[in-house]
Amino acid sequence: MIERSSEKITKQLIRSILEKEWRANDPLPPERELATHYQVGRPTIREALQRLERDGWITIRKGAPAVVNDYWKHGNLMTIVNILQHHDDIPDEFIVYMLELRITLTPAYVRDALLHHRLQIISLFIPLQELTDDPQSYADFDWKLQKSIAELSNNPIFLLILNSFQDIYGKMAEKYFLEPSHRQASKHYYEQFLEATLRGDLDQAESLTKEMMSTSLELWKTKMNGGI
The missing domain is CATH 1.10.10.10 (Winged helix-like DNA-binding domain superfamily/Winged helix DNA-binding domain)
Structure with a gap:
């Protein structure tokens, strides 16, 4: 174009x-x-x-x-996208901002989607069995998972917000998942979330999501501070 x-x-x-x-x-x-x-x-x-x-x-x-x-x-949302498009490398502080946003945003659309489309959410974890331990694979899996769950929510605004960051989400996720410990934490979350969803324990699935969003932020802040 x-x-x-x-x-x-x-x-x-x-x-x-x-x-x-x-x-x-x-x-x-x-x-x-x-x-x-x-x-x-x-x-x-x-x-x-x-x-x-x-x-x-x-x-x-x-x-x-x-x-x-x-x-x-x-x-507005496009302003953030514009800012990040002008950086070859996503600034660390912007990843902090996005992780902070996810603490509030993600549990909301996860809960909404679980209430209405639990079986479809379970099917989203089929590729988890073949997930390879590298940043690109985790970034791709996480984006597809989050976007699909948001799409299953009855509130279309959640998906619109995620779509606004589609071009830059991959860059941020790859940078985050460079750390093996970040990949391990996410893998553990995916497995626990799937188990809770299979049991029909929606409260536990939502609680796990909230915990993981907060954990992701703390892990990234620790990395920024040199592991301290």
């Missing part, structure tokens, strides 16, 4: 904001200046600015240059 000029300029402007060329509350150059700088027409610049406003990066003002927002306060 050929990338539109406005998409390229949007990405370049985001990078400039992330690299603090422009900070929160700074005015962007006028459209005419930006058009000259990027060697495109003003309609292309206008389209790029509209994309930036949609995702919380800037505020467009009539008759005046757009102003850079504090994207942590004005952004």
Whole structure:
């Protein structure tokens, strides 16, 4: 797929904001200046600015240059995706943020899905028997498992949230699963979760999920601190 000029300029402007060329509350150059700088027409610049406003990066003002927002306060899910797309290597602190989000999010859609589609969830663990002990395999299995469970929930918002991170989830998961101890902890969780689900003990399955989400966060923080 050929990338539109406005998409390229949007990405370049985001990078400039992330690299603090422009900070929160700074005015962007006028459209005419930006058009000259990027060697495109003003309609292309206008389209790029509209994309930036949609995702919380800037505020467009009539008759005046757009102003850079504090994207942590004005952004949305796409803002996070944009940030991570501009990093070749996912920053450690972003993995912390995502693991913290999972503590609240994952048990909710797991519980919902278990109540309505327990047998389908059990079938998702068939590939567990052939799971190889490497980061890529664990990252793939975990993504497919989480996405499928969210899809089995009666609340479509859960899946929409996960889909927003589809392009970067794999990178984050591979980095997390580089540690053998992280893979072992997840394997143990998968097995215990499956046993509880087979027994029909939904409370235990939900409790195990909450515990694992918290454990994942603590394991990652320990790794960040050099194993201390």
